[in-house]
Amino acid sequence: MAQVTYIVCPLCGYNYPLEKKGTNALMKGIPIKGIKGRFRFDKVSVGEGIFEDIREGGGKGSGYVRQADKCRSLTQILQTNSLEYTDLIKQLYKQSKAIIKLIESYPDYYAHLI
Numbered sequence: 001m002a003q004v005t006y007i008v009c010p011l012c013g014y015n016y017p018l019e020k021k022g023t024n025a026l027m028k029g030i031p032i033k034g035i036k037g038r039f040r041f042d043k044v045s046v047g048e049g050i051f052e053d054i055r056e057g058g059g060k061g062s063g064y065v066r067q068a069d070k071c072r073s074l075t076q077i078l079q080t081n082s083l084e085y086t087d088l089i090k091q092l093y094k095q096s097k098a099i100i101k102l103i104e105s106y107p108d109y110y111a112h113l114i
Contacts, residue, residue, distance in 0.1 A: 007039055011095050047075040052085070107109055 004027075020036040029035040051074040055064035077085060104110050 002029070009041070010099050013090065048073050051077060 008015045010022040016040050017041045020039070025031075050071045052072040054067045054070035055062050056067055057063075058065040074089075077089075103113070
């Protein structure tokens with residue numbers, strides 16, 4: 001039986017395959033032609049990536065379509081001093097600090113990061 005390693009995001013709890021190698025193909029027993037890449041946490045620009053993603057129903061079978069002109073980044077929300085997401089931003093802040101504190105509590109490992 002095929003085995004796939006997943007990485008669980010310490011911020012949101014969502015899980016991602018560690019190696020992009022065709023997980024569906026692996027589970028179906030289809031031969032894999034090589035690793036397509038490794039999962040990364042640094043693909044999104046922290047300040048410029050979409051934080052508030054507004055979507056509207058596109059009709060039967062089309063799913064929800066992103067309304068790019070209505071989406072906002074975390075920077076835009078912080079600049080407007082909008083308190084709408086204070087609870088989420090506080091959670092992000094606390095969880096990020098906890099992750100940094102944990103990593104820094106292992107100096108031998110942390111030394112490889114700086």
